Amino acid sequence: MPRVDAHLHYRSVDVSSIKVLAKEWFPRIYFNSPAKNGGHRALADILESIRELEYYRRAAFVPAPGPATDDVQAISADVTSAWAPRL
Structure with missing residues (x-):
């Protein structure tokens, strides 16, 4: 793991934190985010x-x-379709 950590930047972005902030500050944006369906x-x-x-x-x-x-809603649809081939 130290080799992986050394490869990464010291500033990591936690998507869950951004999601929580969006829910509190920008509910319209939060509630229109792309659905997760990766099955863990x-x-x-x-x-x-x-x-x-x-x-x-x-x-x-x-x-x-x-x-x-x-x-x-348009951004969500666009991002979802752009990532569809990978998911």
Whole structure:
């Protein structure tokens, strides 16, 4: 594990923390996030987390006032279809 850790950047992003913050601060964005359906397989869980991070980057980390509901639904659909071949 030390070799893996040495390869990674010292700043790690915890997608679950971003998800919790989105739920509290941006419920519209949180409730339109892509559904998880990887069945708790390790690779699927990792890919779904990366997909989820992409969604939050595109939907939440944008200039104010942020996206409308239709926009976040479109972002969710776009991210889901882009990642579909991998999941």
